[in-house]
Amino acid sequence: MGEVTILKALLATAWLLCVPADQITDYSSTEEVAGSSRLVTCACENRPNCPGTCSGHWCFFTVVHGVQSRGCFEQAQYETCRTARIPGLHISCCNNKDLCNEDLTEPKVPEVKPPASETGPDSVIMLVAVPLLLLLIVAMATCALVLWLRSRKPHYKDDDDAAMMKIPAGADPNYGDIFDEFCTSGSGTGLPYLVQRTMARQISLVECVGKGRYGEVWRGTWTGESVAVKIFSSRDEQSWFRETEIYNTVQLRHDNILGFIASDMTSKNSSTQLWLITHFHELGSLYDFLQYSSLDPEGCLRMCLSVASGLVHLHTEILSTQGKPAIAHRDLKSRNILVKRNGQCCIADLGLAVIHSQNNDYLDVGNNPRVGTKRYMAPEVLDESIRVEVFESYKQTDIWALGLVLWEITRRTVVNGIVEEYRPPFFDVVPSDPSFEEMRKVVCVDQYRPSLHNRLCSHPILSTIAKVMKECWFQSPPARLTALRVRKTLSKLDQDADQSTEKLKQDV
Structure with a gap:
């Protein structure tokens, strides 16, 4: 905290020395100051090019976070004495006698506790801990849901058993309740947007099943299911953006439209990869x-x-x-x-x-x-x-x-x-x-x-x-x-x- 205070003081002092006087405003002086055309001699310290005294229409005394300064204001700078509003800055002015600013001191201000909005160490801990705790709860609930859904899903000894299923028109036996449970029922198709942003970390790529000008298609596994991962080449990123936009804003869930799961970005070998994750169909195109x-x-x-x-x-x-x-x-x-x-x-x-x-x-x-x-x-x-x-x-x-x-x-x-x-x-x-x-x-x-x-x-x-x-x-x-x-x-x-x-x- 000491380093922060010193830094604030240095910044405020630099501001006071550099900003034109008509832009400085005073909040601490309680005297009503009247204008004057009489020149007075003022004490001068901690000011550039100041030999010890100076001559002006007003003498001022400032304290910026404990750093004191004295000097002269011209008549045109008189408003500075009444209107400064910078936290940690005190300005007092006088012109009743020569060297009158030698007698000016910083008024005692009662100690005020920082408002609750300021982030002290405890506040920072709370701001970090609460979202992390909520995130942990959501993650645990999601895992529990996945495990529960997988326990409900039928398992088949081999492909012949799967082929004996009564498949509804257009359904694919590779996909059970998990997609229906996770998929949104709103205007978009696929998983909720925030879940999509984590998909690339949850998928294991198994084998490349296709290549083209667009990039590559891989078979991956996610929650025990095979999924198709279309990895777009950098020159075809507009196609990725377009498909992502359409699938996430348009209701396209239909037996004869490829089932969309998620769209995500991931980094590999210091480059960004654009992924489109869909249902996997082993018979290919x-x-x-x-x-x-x-x-x-x-x-x-x-x-x-x-x-x-x-x-x-x-x-x-x-x-x-x-x-x-x-x-x-x-x-x-x-x-x-x-x-x-x-x-x-x-x-x-x-x-x-x-x-x-x-x-x-x-x-x-x-x-x-x-x-x-x-x-x-x-x-x-x-x-x-x-x-x-x-x-x-x-x-x-x-x-x-x-x-x-x-x-x-x-x-x-x-x-x-x-x-x-x-x-x-x-x-x-x-x-x-x-x-x-x-x-x-x-x-x-x-x-x-x-x-x-x-x-x-x-x-x-x-x-x-x-x-x-x-x-x-x-x-x-x-x-x-x-x-x-x-x-x-x-x-x-x-x-x-x-x-x-x-x-x-x-x-x-």
Whole structure:
């Protein structure tokens, strides 16, 4: 405390010596001082360039935290004697006789205890201890909740036991009550924000399962569950910010949208890493799945319908207390769709998403400099005729890409013992990494569309899907189907297929 007092005294003294006199105010002098034009000789000490006496209109005596000083004021500085308001500073003035300030002394001030607001050692201890105690209580309660939830969760001896579960539509057996208990019920999706800020310290990274221009995807473990950790590269940080913003402010919990858990930053090797933590699906992306798997027509329909359902949820604005604005994906492709264990799909990667609320009349396109994937770009994007100020335009580009994804799925569907190898859209007319100009020529100038194998026409499910994808590829954006129309068509097809299967069982 002694060092603090000395420091205050030095600062106050320096202030008094340096600040212009008309800016100093006095609070301790109780005399009413009258103006005077008469010069008096004053005692002078502890002042710069002061030989012992000086001449002025006023003599002053100051005490700054025990440091005394005497000197002269000019007539213009008279207000200084009455108006100083600096704690620890005392100023008294006189001009009734020469050297009158030699007789001035500091008045005795009764001892006043510091107010309760001042932070003494005890106060500091309380300020630190109370939040720490509360934090400890919250941490213990959270741990107890996690342990309790884990005790309620069923365990399976092996994957066959898990496969025998009755899985609700779209649910994934890797995730039990813990996510539902922790996930917020407000407008956002995932864990509460403050919990998200600690996620990186709770996750153990196990293996890298994917790499790309965006960064890496790792399988990690958290509270005994596998989770996906998408680690963004520094050049793609805007995508991380965009996905974090959307997931934390928009209600996106849907069977066919990738389940979000948390978003966090962590430091590794003196650099900051941006993490997006989501549900983990071991079958990987639709692109990966189609490389090594083929489908029957019913499995093809299930996949196509689930992608369309996810896109409908994105495109639809929901007006309610827990509603959501409409969202256009802008980078829909098989690499950004994940395959779940029940054969359905979920849409991922919202780093380029556009948000629109008709109710609040706003369009938020974000500020991500990244563009979508050229191979999946619609004609109006390639020829730059898209109306960027109209939200419907972005939805129409999603429909174009949806048609290409349906084409990829149907290629890998077995009909009459025939199935084609996986190939990306336009594989037969552009190189593996096509340029913007190459895609523009093929799609806009030549108006080329992916070819459809004859076998699709021989099956009622695939022939209908083929018709749908053609109506997603119209050159004119308004002529294309909406996501809702695609879902309704495929839903009816699914119902008809179920009825046909049931009738066949009854006949047998």
